[in-house]
Amino acid sequence: MYALADIWYQSVRHLRTQLRMPVWIFVNLFQPMVWLVLFTQVFKSLSDMPGLGGVSYLTFLAPGIVVMTVLFGSAWAGMGLLRDIDMGILSKMLATPVSRVSIILSRVFASMVVLVVQALIILLVAVIMGVDIAAGIPGVLLIIVLVSLLGLGFAAFSNGLAITLKRMEPLIGIINFVALPTVFMSSTMMAPDLLPGWLDTVRHFNPVDYAVVGVRGLVLTGYVWSDLWRSLTVLSGWAALGALFGLLMFRRKGE
Amino acid sequence: MSVIATYQLTKVFPGGVRAVDGVDFEVNAGEIFGFLGPNGAGKTTTSKMVNTLIQPTSGTALISGFDIRKDPGEVRSRIGYVGQDVGVDEYATGRENLTLYGRFYRLGGKTIKQRVNELFELVDLIGYEDKMVSTYSGGMRKRLDIAMGLIHQPDVIFLDEPTVGLDPQTRVHVWDYIRDLAKVMGVTIFLTTHYMEEADHLADRIAIIDRGKIMAIGTPAELKQSISGDAVTLSPGAGKANESQDFISRAEAALSGQAFVIRTQVMDGGLAVYVEHGESAVPEIMRLLSSHGIEVGTISVSRPSLDDVFLKYTGRTIRAEEGTPTTYAEVQRKRSRRQ
Known part of the structure; x- marks a missing residue:
């Protein structure tokens, strides 16, 4: 029970820190919208392409932007932990009876809260721009579940790497190395049918793709349960794997 | 009764460095115990083992009767740790920092509120409770840091090089707070330092540690008389x-x-x-x-x-x-x- 309370109090701390930075709020609210507008403008001529299922590229891409925003946001989640290590905050905390797992889990949870808000904003803007979410309001709830699982996995991995590497430079390097390629190695930007064969194979090993397929299905066609179950299962596995990695690294290096 | 007792406490780091080598000492309730030695002597490593932050290679220590290896949870709830770095969150207020630690030590909301007020008075930070720590001076941060280790009224507080990086004037101020603390709260203090003056000034008893071994233990007067x-x-x-x-x-x-x-x-x-x-x-x-x-x-x-x-x-x-x-x-x- 104390673990839950510890997660809560620390999450409050993390969120409060971020909300006190006006620039941070501004950037995080507007970045998703910038993605949405920029991508649809740059790729405007793609709308005429076959393979998108006869929908506008905006409608096709909006789910991808939701997933991408969650991915980028959660991949950077470990940076805050690095500050706590550098400032001596972490070792001071570890000398208290605070639940060990709560230190990682509260960071992951706080990231989730931010990402869910961002995802909702993108969906709202997309709807205003003319996107019709086929699965309706309950579908939005499912979208949130899907991207939360994806984000949980990445945020936990990022925190696990932070505690292992203990330094900013290698962490930044790894995040940059991983984040964008995982987007391109999925059907985020392009319909699966239009991907070259090898990428179509690779994407099946990429959790990002399962999130995109799940969310896009809900937006374009509604409840395709065969796809949804697969996405939910794979993403749950991904989240569990990330959490396991994060907690193991924390236990190993946290001494 | 001794608040801290170590038994052949040893830490060998990977690579074979014996940072702490079979250390035995006891700290009595209510005393200020100075752990004096040059950098790299094993002071901080000893302190971290006793604080459950790192595992001893062999040997152990008892804090208020609880074994650091078998009951780390019980140990943690009875100690306050003030590390060499000022481990306060500068993007939060002093009150928020203290309150969070009250939660970590499982205190109720009412108790925390009361303790927070007492502690701000004790460390002379009245009026700064709701200011962001980023606006605090170095000495104020250190005092908040110390207060955070005291919120649960621990049996013993560990001060690891409490005045490193502070200017001489602030150092003397912090010394005054530490002495008041011992007097007002009756808390046992374990002080690691490489400043002779600090140990001489504050400690009731001093252990001299060098290359992982304790070379002498006694009151400053006793140690000087041995010369x-x-x-x-x-x-x-x-x-x-x-x-x-x-x-x-x-x-x-x-x-x-x-x-x-x-x-x-x-x-x-x-x-x-x-x-x-x-x-x-x-x-x-x-x-x-x-x-x-x-x-x-x-x-x-x-x-x-x-x-x-x-x-x-x-x-x-x-x-x-x-x-x-x-x-x-x-x-x-x-x-x-x-x-």
């Missing part, structure tokens, strides 16, 4: 460090048999001669040395200090500013530059 008489230190002088070996052995041979010399102690680059009355012994020493044809570069007289105690037990001096062990010759050079 009988004044110390007259001789060296061949600046720029003649390469002759010091020869100088030391010849000077020692000339002086050690004399009736007025209590004992001599060889150190890097010079010789310490302990005598009853330093000032009156100097002319006699000079006369003896010159009759043996030994030329003295520098000579100084000092009352026994913790520096001498440290020298006696470790064969080295401790340089106050950096806390790194250094040779006697270096100290002399530094002194002569300052004059």
Whole structure:
């Protein structure tokens, strides 16, 4: 029970820190919208392409932007932990009876809260721009579940790497190395049918793709349960794997 | 009853470095216990093991009767840890920092509120409760840091180099707070430091640690008494460090048999001669040395200090500013530059 309370109090701390930075709020609210507008403008001529299922590229891409925003946001989640290590905050905390797992889990949870808000904003803007979410309001709830699982996995991995590497430079390097390629190695930007064969194979090993397929299905066609179950299962596995990695690294290096 | 008791506490780091090597000591309830040694002596490693932050390789310690290896949870709820870094969140207010720690120690909301007010008064931060820590000065941060380790009224608080990086004036202030703390709250304090002055000033008892081993334990007065008489230190002088070996052995041979010399102690680059009355012994020493044809570069007289105690037990001096062990010759050079 104390673990839950510890997660809560620390999450409050993390969120409060971020909300006190006006620039941070501004950037995080507007970045998703910038993605949405920029991508649809740059790729405007793609709308005429076959393979998108006869929908506008905006409608096709909006789910991808939701997933991408969650991915980028959660991949950077470990940076805050690095500050706590550098400032001596972490070792001071570890000398208290605070639940060990709560230190990682509260960071992951706080990231989730931010990402869910961002995802909702993108969906709202997309709807205003003319996107019709086929699965309706309950579908939005499912979208949130899907991207939360994806984000949980990445945020936990990022925190696990932070505690292992203990330094900013290698962490930044790894995040940059991983984040964008995982987007391109999925059907985020392009319909699966239009991907070259090898990428179509690779994407099946990429959790990002399962999130995109799940969310896009809900937006374009509604409840395709065969796809949804697969996405939910794979993403749950991904989240569990990330959490396991994060907690193991924390236990190993946290001494 | 002892609040801390260690039993052959040992830490061997990967690579075989024995940072702490079979350390035994006891800290009594209510005392300020100074753990004194140069950087790298094993102070912080010892403190971190007792604080459950790192696992001992062998041996163990009891905190208020709880084993650090078997009951780390019980230990943690009975200690306050104030590390070398100021572990406060500067993007939160002082009150938020303290309240979070109250939660970590499982205190109720009401108790926390009351303790927070008491502690702000104790560390003299009234009026700054709801200001962001980023606006605090270094000394204020350190005081908040200490308050955070006290919120649960621990049996013992660990202060690891509490005044490192603070300017001399702030240092004296922090000392005052630490002493008040011991008096007002009756809390036991385990203080690690490489400042002789700090240990002398604050500690009821001192353990001298060097290269992972405890060399001596006692009150500052006891330790100083173990050095009988004044110390007259001789060296061949600046720029003649390469002759010091020869100088030391010849000077020692000339002086050690004399009736007025209590004992001599060889150190890097010079010789310490302990005598009853330093000032009156100097002319006699000079006369003896010159009759043996030994030329003295520098000579100084000092009352026994913790520096001498440290020298006696470790064969080295401790340089106050950096806390790194250094040779006697270096100290002399530094002194002569300052004059």
